[in-house]
Amino acid sequence: MINLTVNEKPIELPDGGTVLDAIHLAGFNVPTLCHHPKLTPYGSCRLCLVEIEGSRTLMPSCTVPAAEGMKVHTDTEKTKSARTFILSMLFSERNHFCMYCQTTDGDCDLQTAAYDEGINHWTITPAYKPFYVDTSHPDFILDNNRCILCRRCVRTCSELVGNNTLGLEHRGSASILIADNGIPLGESSCISCGNCVEICPTGALYDRRSMYQGRETDLTQTETVCMDCSLGCTRVVKTRDNRLVRIDSKPEDIHLGGLLCEKGRYAPLNENHQRVKDPLIRRNGELQPIAWDSALACIATQLKAYGGDEISATLSGRLPITTMQKFKSFFQDGFNLESVGLFGHDESAAVSIELAKEFGAFESTLDALEDADAAVVLGANLTTDHQVAGFLIKRKSREDFSLVEVSRDENKLGQNFIKRLIRVGDQYDEIIDLLICYKAKGACREAEQIIQEQGLTAHRANLLLDSLPDWQKPVFILGKDYAKLSNLESLRKTIRFAQEIGAKVIILKGDTNSFAASLLGFELNPGFKAAKIAIFALADGQACGHALEALKKSEFKIVHSAYFNEFTDAADLVLPCKTWAEIDGYYLSTDGRLQFHKQSLTADKEQHSVCDVLNFMADKTGISLQTDWQTGLTQKVSGIIKA
Numbered sequence: 001m002i003n004l005t006v007n008e009k010p011i012e013l014p015d016g017g018t019v020l021d022a023i024h025l026a027g028f029n030v031p032t033l034c035h036h037p038k039l040t041p042y043g044s045c046r047l048c049l050v051e052i053e054g055s056r057t058l059m060p061s062c063t064v065p066a067a068e069g070m071k072v073h074t075d076t077e078k079t080k081s082a083r084t085f086i087l088s089m090l091f092s093e094r095n096h097f098c099m100y101c102q103t104t105d106g107d108c109d110l111q112t113a114a115y116d117e118g119i120n121h122w123t124i125t126p127a128y129k130p131f132y133v134d135t136s137h138p139d140f141i142l143d144n145n146r147c148i149l150c151r152r153c154v155r156t157c158s159e160l161v162g163n164n165t166l167g168l169e170h171r172g173s174a175s176i177l178i179a180d181n182g183i184p185l186g187e188s189s190c191i192s193c194g195n196c197v198e199i200c201p202t203g204a205l206y207d208r209r210s211m212y213q214g215r216e217t218d219l220t221q222t223e224t225v226c227m228d229c230s231l232g233c234t235r236v237v238k239t240r241d242n243r244l245v246r247i248d249s250k251p252e253d254i255h256l257g258g259l260l261c262e263k264g265r266y267a268p269l270n271e272n273h274q275r276v277k278d279p280l281i282r283r284n285g286e287l288q289p290i291a292w293d294s295a296l297a298c299i300a301t302q303l304k305a306y307g308g309d310e311i312s313a314t315l316s317g318r319l320p321i322t323t324m325q326k327f328k329s330f331f332q333d334g335f336n337l338e339s340v341g342l343f344g345h346d347e348s349a350a351v352s353i354e355l356a357k358e359f360g361a362f363e364s365t366l367d368a369l370e371d372a373d374a375a376v377v378l379g380a381n382l383t384t385d386h387q388v389a390g391f392l393i394k395r396k397s398r399e400d401f402s403l404v405e406v407s408r409d410e411n412k413l414g415q416n417f418i419k420r421l422i423r424v425g426d427q428y429d430e431i432i433d434l435l436i437c438y439k440a441k442g443a444c445r446e447a448e449q450i451i452q453e454q455g456l457t458a459h460r461a462n463l464l465l466d467s468l469p470d471w472q473k474p475v476f477i478l479g480k481d482y483a484k485l486s487n488l489e490s491l492r493k494t495i496r497f498a499q500e501i502g503a504k505v506i507i508l509k510g511d512t513n514s515f516a517a518s519l520l521g522f523e524l525n526p527g528f529k530a531a532k533i534a535i536f537a538l539a540d541g542q543a544c545g546h547a548l549e550a551l552k553k554s555e556f557k558i559v560h561s562a563y564f565n566e567f568t569d570a571a572d573l574v575l576p577c578k579t580w581a582e583i584d585g586y587y588l589s590t591d592g593r594l595q596f597h598k599q600s601l602t603a604d605k606e607q608h609s610v611c612d613v614l615n616f617m618a619d620k621t622g623i624s625l626q627t628d629w630q631t632g633l634t635q636k637v638s639g640i641i642k643a
Helices: 019-025 077-093 109-116 152-160 195-199 292-304 321-335 348-359 387-398 428-441 445-453 458-466 485-500 514-520 545-553 566-570 610-621 629-634
Strands: 002-006 009-013 049-052 071-073 140-143 166-169 176-179 205-207 220-225 234-240 243-249 280-283 286-289 311-315 374-378 402-407 419-424 474-478 504-507 533-539 556-561 573-576 585-588 594-597
Touching: 002 019, 009 019, 019 049, 019 071, 049 077, 077 109, 152 166, 152 195, 152 387, 195 205, 195 243, 220 594, 280 292, 292 556, 292 573, 292 610, 311 321, 321 514, 321 585, 321 610, 321 629, 348 485, 348 504, 348 514, 374 387, 374 428, 402 428, 402 458, 419 458, 428 445, 428 458, 428 485, 445 458, 474 485, 485 504, 514 585, 514 629, 533 545, 545 556, 545 566, 556 566
Parallel strands: 002 071, 311 533, 374 402, 374 474, 402 419, 474 504, 533 556, 556 573
Antiparallel strands: 002 009, 049 071, 140 205, 166 176, 220 234, 234 243, 280 286, 280 573, 585 594
């Protein structure tokens, strides 16, 4: 521990902390612009200057390490004068006319700092030249006229996301923010995650949909769970007048670095499908409006007319656990269905449960990615699915990190790694055999033969393999293309090898609530077949072509959907459903974290959730629904290692 004083107040700071950490620990504050707690201290804005007794000049508190016996002063005349001068220079260098900026009145760190320092006018006459505004990106805008060159966006893209798209061009006051080698942002390698936009302290990067729709204080903020994969990222949904305005991450969230990807941040804002607003029934070949009571009576009549083997019931993996339990209870207990299905062909959650019978709690939490020094990624494309997990790996290219990847799709996950072994295809067994062989025998003829047979570059493969003995915290990440029930023998071999070298294992599990669905007994890869009556609870999710073909061949087709699509086009009865933002409930992440998703929007009165409809149908049919999902989740063995 380090003992020092801040403004005469003695404090004790853990070793390795900075002067800024000490200031915050003491309960004081100094303005910062380039600093952000998620980023490496940089010290470019100089706004956090403080006096340290014994130093000949003012020191940037964000980069200076705290030392024993330091005496720090934050609010002297000297520091106040320096901050006022720095802020005046910043305002004079570019177009910072606050009244015309979309981030004004509390949403801009530069403006807030000026108000805090008592600046209400320019002491230096602005003398700037205009810079171009890049509007080529579909989700956000780059305005170099508002940029203060703090490089927070550049460092976010590199340090947090690992994409390295953003940089600076030119020198001094002529410096501008660019993408790649100066090409338009919309044509660049940008992956549209938007983390740079969220972390920008001014109006240089801003969301094109939410601009001028209100300040932060005008928006209702609701903490929710991201619905677009099973990682369980926390996101803050910002609404106004029952409209979705913007989606941000939760800055203080330690899970997965508090980051979001394009699917979690912008995809919900891009949803433009036509909503189903009223129940519809097919008459004379056309869908026509019908009252809810009549629609429910129709369903009850149809269900009572058939037995369990003549009914098909399938649910979206984006729905809460409570809904899943009621859906399963209604059809299995009430109508004796042998099983109920989940849309999709992702068996990874079922594989996890099956392997846990042999290996016990063998899976790690996603936190293992934070300090890993090697990763073996099998059957997952982390540039398109579970992207935030991919960020945690891509940013490791700045370190001494080893990456093995076998994926069906060619991608750019490993493009910046020196020690990498990339194989496009499904040769999972062969690559694991290579690692096992090299671990046991080192460089040998058998290993060379596998390298040749797999068409790998010998030099690059050997560079990776030579690092194998040095792996201290390796992580094996298994995706949907490999984690299949048909691959159980290969998966057992992989897990045994991972355990042998002390590696942690993570199985990525499909849709938002796929893990919970599998624990509750849903069939994750249902063989879609035509039935007398088919019930598809799509909600706001999607389904595959096999499901559509089975639906079309069924005699009476019921689709509960938030949007019109090819499934509603084929249906005999369409029920309007609520979307993810209009419901609440519990979700189980891929690593077993139980999270509560809060409702952020209010649906129209004619739109009812799947849970609502199940309650209505239970009343009409006299079926008693089982709602104890907590017991259901613990009836099967889970492979997750609980912290």
